[in-house]
Amino acid sequence: xxxxxxxxxxxxxxxxxxxxxxxxxxxxxxxxxxxxxxxxxxxxxxxxxxxxxxxxxxxxxxxxxxxxxxxxxxxxxxxxxxxxxxxxxxxxxxxxxxxxxxxxxxxxxxxxxxxxxxxxxxxxxxxxxxxxxxxxxxxxxxxxxxxxxxxxxxxxxxxxxxxxxxxxxxxxxxxxxxxxxxxxxxxxxxxxxxxxxxxxxxxxxxxxxxxxxxxxxxxxxxxxx
Amino acid sequence: xxxxxxxxxxxxxxxxxxxxxxxxxxxxxxxxxxxxxxxxxxxxxxxxxxxxxxxxxxxxxxxxxxxxxxxxxxxxxxxxxxxxxxxxxxxxxxxxxxxxxxxxxxxxxxxxxxxxxxxxxxxxxxxxxxxxxxxxxxxxxxxxxxxxxxxxxxxxxxxxxxxxxxxxxxxxxxxxxxxxxxxxxxxxxxxxxxxxxxxxxxxxxxxxxxxxxxxxxxxxxxxxxxxxxxxxxxxxxxxxxxxxxxxxxxxxxxxxxxxxxxxxxxxxxxxxxxxxxxxx
Amino acid sequence: xxxxxxxxxxxxxxxxxxxxxxxxxxxxxxxxxxxxxxxxxxxxxxxxxxxxxxxxxxxxxxxxxxxxxxxxxxxxxxxxxxxxxxxxxxxxxxxxxxxxxxxxxxxxxxxxxxxxxxxxxxxxxxxxxxxxxxxxxxxxxxxxxxxxxxxxxxxxxxxxxxxxxxxxxxxxxxxxxxxxxxxxxxxxxxxxxxxxxxxxxxxxxxxxxxxxxxxxxxxxxxxxxxxxxxxxxxxxxxxxxxxxxxxxxxxxxxxxxxxxxxxxxxxxxxxxxxxxxxxxxxxxxxxxxxxxxxxxxxxxxxxxxxxxxxxxxxxxxxxxxxxxxxxxxxxxxxxxxxxxxxxxxxxxxx
Numbered sequence: 001x002x003x004x005x006x007x008x009x010x011x012x013x014x015x016x017x018x019x020x021x022x023x024x025x026x027x028x029x030x031x032x033x034x035x036x037x038x039x040x041x042x043x044x045x046x047x048x049x050x051x052x053x054x055x056x057x058x059x060x061x062x063x064x065x066x067x068x069x070x071x072x073x074x075x076x077x078x079x080x081x082x083x084x085x086x087x088x089x090x091x092x093x094x095x096x097x098x099x100x101x102x103x104x105x106x107x108x109x110x111x112x113x114x115x116x117x118x119x120x121x122x123x124x125x126x127x128x129x130x131x132x133x134x135x136x137x138x139x140x141x142x143x144x145x146x147x148x149x150x151x152x153x154x155x156x157x158x159x160x161x162x163x164x165x166x167x168x169x170x171x172x173x174x175x176x177x178x179x180x181x182x183x184x185x186x187x188x189x190x191x192x193x194x195x196x197x198x199x200x201x202x203x204x205x206x207x208x209x210x211x212x213x214x215x216x217x218x219x220x221x222x223x224x225x
Numbered sequence: 226x227x228x229x230x231x232x233x234x235x236x237x238x239x240x241x242x243x244x245x246x247x248x249x250x251x252x253x254x255x256x257x258x259x260x261x262x263x264x265x266x267x268x269x270x271x272x273x274x275x276x277x278x279x280x281x282x283x284x285x286x287x288x289x290x291x292x293x294x295x296x297x298x299x300x301x302x303x304x305x306x307x308x309x310x311x312x313x314x315x316x317x318x319x320x321x322x323x324x325x326x327x328x329x330x331x332x333x334x335x336x337x338x339x340x341x342x343x344x345x346x347x348x349x350x351x352x353x354x355x356x357x358x359x360x361x362x363x364x365x366x367x368x369x370x371x372x373x374x375x376x377x378x379x380x381x382x383x384x385x386x387x388x389x390x391x392x393x394x395x396x397x398x399x400x401x402x403x404x405x406x407x408x409x410x411x412x413x414x415x416x417x418x419x420x421x422x423x424x425x426x427x428x429x430x431x432x433x434x435x436x437x438x439x440x441x442x443x444x445x446x447x448x449x450x451x452x453x454x455x456x457x458x459x460x461x462x463x464x465x466x467x468x469x470x471x472x473x474x475x476x477x478x479x480x481x482x483x484x485x486x487x488x489x490x491x492x493x494x495x496x497x498x499x500x501x502x503x504x505x
Numbered sequence: 506x507x508x509x510x511x512x513x514x515x516x517x518x519x520x521x522x523x524x525x526x527x528x529x530x531x532x533x534x535x536x537x538x539x540x541x542x543x544x545x546x547x548x549x550x551x552x553x554x555x556x557x558x559x560x561x562x563x564x565x566x567x568x569x570x571x572x573x574x575x576x577x578x579x580x581x582x583x584x585x586x587x588x589x590x591x592x593x594x595x596x597x598x599x600x601x602x603x604x605x606x607x608x609x610x611x612x613x614x615x616x617x618x619x620x621x622x623x624x625x626x627x628x629x630x631x632x633x634x635x636x637x638x639x640x641x642x643x644x645x646x647x648x649x650x651x652x653x654x655x656x657x658x659x660x661x662x663x664x665x666x667x668x669x670x671x672x673x674x675x676x677x678x679x680x681x682x683x684x685x686x687x688x689x690x691x692x693x694x695x696x697x698x699x700x701x702x703x704x705x706x707x708x709x710x711x712x713x714x715x716x717x718x719x720x721x722x723x724x725x726x727x728x729x730x731x732x733x734x735x736x737x738x739x740x741x742x743x744x745x746x747x748x749x750x751x752x753x754x755x756x757x758x759x760x761x762x763x764x765x766x767x768x769x770x771x772x773x774x775x776x777x778x779x780x781x782x783x784x785x786x787x788x789x790x791x792x793x794x795x796x797x798x799x800x801x802x803x804x805x806x807x808x809x810x811x812x813x814x815x816x817x818x819x820x821x822x823x824x825x826x827x828x829x830x831x832x833x834x835x836x837x838x839x840x841x842x843x844x845x846x847x848x849x850x851x852x853x854x855x
Binding site: 039041042045109111114116117136137138139140141149152153154 | 348352353354370371449452453454455456459460467468469470471472474
Binding site for chain 3: 408
């Protein structure tokens, strides 16, 4: 098991996959895992244009469907984890925000992902489910940007994944979104059709689905597949 | 091999003008490659454009909003760049003050700064918790991030250096004697500046303004980092194009072409009247 | 009603210290080589630099007084300047250039254009009103610059090397026209130049400046007769004769005709260098076409040279060596013959 493995993963998988890659290299020292994170749909588009990915992991099924439809999937995609959304606020929740309804306050600076990225479409669905009419101050290009705006103090609140709140550590707190309005994000993963290292790719996929991989994902707050 | 086959440069007997000069062929080849290099991306865009959907995309309100916002903000930024930039250029060109080279370096610095870095810097200074930003918020209730004003600030920051440097160079080249002459004729300092200095540097000023405007129009990194992305408020054409790429590359191509068309029209329209005087 | 100045100006390591007086209707030429301080003087009077010591006043109004901290900025002084390279505004037409000052001082567009139209007519450039300065010849540009300065009716007109930028042929013609314009101008005129001939042609009085100091002032005749130093003598001391060139030569007002080599006819002035005049006690058998007689009325021995002043139908100063003087044994009151070759006489149209 050797060679370079290029993994294109959704932004929300950034930290978890970094740890998984390290763990993978412990087991396969002669391999080299290269992580490219970004918006799921953008990554799918890049792969369609010929970007050299061996593995693709998306934060939503639409992006994966696009990849499969373009003929860029080598196998049938498998789900590696799930995630739900949460409201992210400044550490200590200084403004005492309790739920989605509070976000609608026009005085608040609230940011969400742009609808074109998975976390954005989830956020839109969630707000719709909850019947909250929210006009955010900005539609960020990926979920990490939303988290950063809140942790830096530029925004009061945002809608991100549970895992992002966890990743922010002491810099932020989360406010739960009730399960009846929340949306579960499925993270499908697949080896690409044009992979330069399909053997390595499959090994990585198996690792993510294996015990070590799943443990790491759970630590970061992801739900089981 | 007859004489006419040999590559002898025979200077023409008539007056030597730029249009009659011939380039040695290696230089010509390189120049043609350069032309191809510049033309190719545009040709590629035109070739891949989904011409069938152009009408729908361009008439959509979100595109028109983004385009209008881009035009409004870039023009405002250019105006601000001129308002603050011309005096700065004047200072740098004419007044020897301690720290002048530092100030000039500072101006150049913001020009070579990667836009995202500029955005982060603007954050740190003018954001809600920024060095100055916190006071703007507390005292004046003035918030820059996530507002159109924030977009203009970001654009002005990256665009102004182009104008300053162009105008400074022109002012340095200006013969100060004509300003002296104007004063002896009875012109006040302001009259000299507005009726003699500015008209004399008009070509450079126009070139600087066009450069600044183009930079402002294309500004992305600082805008998305500092001002955010909201249709009608902060979603300029570059941002809209970038986001369109996420889901619909075809739409992105159309938006790109729209922006190019606007820029091209302005440049061509201005070229003769204002930039024509750039000839030495 | 005059220009009075007594100033000291420091520019870097250079120091200018002069005092001058110019009356209305008078042209004073400040003559000196480059670097002698002429520009500094001009710029001080125009108000482009402030003096470090002393005072400048025009018609009793103090323009600059270092000790009393009075300084009138250039736009408020009634001083017109014609610069050496004319400094016309390239972005304006000739008419608008001439109109500039009037407009700048608050005149209406109509008044400014009318005034400019008049002045361009006076300098003979009516047909050039809409021309850009870039398309004007040197002589034409100079005229526009002059018209521009005069259009605001200044009390004092300053000219900086007015003919320096012109080629020899144009120079002669322009010199003549400029002389006429200057004479028509009622105010005070001060011109700076390094060219003695320009000074003769245009000025009534000279002030010789050297290393920032005025070393001598006076009329040409005075300076020629009594140059205070070899420097002055070299720079300017010469015989100046006014007259009209005709078929026989230069006819002067005293009835004497001087044989000259001239390629024109009409009013002219001629210069004869004192060194070109040979003296003899009797009429000499010489190839020189000119011989004049007169009585020695002055012998000046400053600076190791001997200048002999001769009074006669033509007033002349001749320069000879001390030895020559001894040989001839000349003394004031002696009759003497002065000879001069026609080819040694410089003639210029007046």
